[in-house]
Amino acid sequence: MKCIVGLGNPGEKYRTTRHNIGFMVIDELLRRHSFDLNKSKFNGKYALEHIGSNKVLLLQPQTYMNLSGEAIRPLMDYYDIATEDVVVVYDDLDLPTGKIRLRQKGGPGGHNGIKSTINHLGTKEFKRIRIGVGRPDTPQPVIDYVLGSFPKEQKDDVQDSVTKAADVFEAWLEKPFIEVMNEYN
Template sequence: MKLIVGLGNPGRKFKKTRHNIGFFVIDELLQRHKWKLNNSKFEGDYSIEHFDGEKVILLQPQTYMNLSGKSISPLMDYFDIDVDDVIVVYDDLDLPTGKIRLRQKGGHGGHNGVRSTIDHLGTKDFKRVRLGIGRPTNATPVIDYVLGKFPKQETTAVTDSVEKAADAIEAWIKGKPFLEVMNDFNQ
């Protein structure tokens, strides 16, 4: 069983913000396969699906970003999911908008949702898909920037990165070793 977690903030207010790009990837996978987040438990909305012979859970924590681990850890415990079978998808200020980067493990890099995930799982050893959102180019505070919406001129780059992230996740679910997926999709 695989667990795909998209980090973001719940509610319409945050729906199209940069910080919710992890949710965008889950939404892309749901749309591609006509799946729905039809369960609400573990402080998250999730769906249990089958893809290419593999059981897959897609999760959007509803805890707000900084508490994401509070949703992920109990769901993993309940379904007995090993950390090797988890991918966490989230925004990254240090990557330009439109770029994606996959990693097998690592620190939180200042991302509070990842920090919470590490704290609640007790390990840094989970797979990640990071989607670039760039940094503010003016005096905009980072919090305002990540909670802001993408400008229209970035729509194509954002859509492309979300689709590539979903493609990478599907390749991994189908059984391709994660290192090979990284080699194929890291930009």
């Protein structure tokens, strides 16, 4: 079974924020395949479905960003999903808005959702799709920036990156992640 985890914060208040771009990718996959997040367990909403011949779990943790690992690890254990079969998608301040980067492992890079995931998985070696949200143009606390919505002029770039990230996951169902990285990075 393959698992894609989109990081974000639950609730309508956060739906369109930069920090919720991981949730947006899950929403795109749900839309493409006419799935619903119809299951709830271990502080996560998820869908357990088939895409082609692959069984997939699409997860949106409901713990808030900083505690994401608390939802990911129990679901992996419950469904016996290996770490190498998980990809986590999240926002990245160090990439320009709309850019995506794939990695097979790494540190948290200051991202508290990834820090929680590393702590709960007990490893830094899990696949990631980082989606750029850029840095603020004006001095402001990072938390205010990531909890803010994208400006209208960035909507197309954001949608393109969400679409690409969903394409990455679907490509990974068919070929090794290293090949997908070479294609999309």
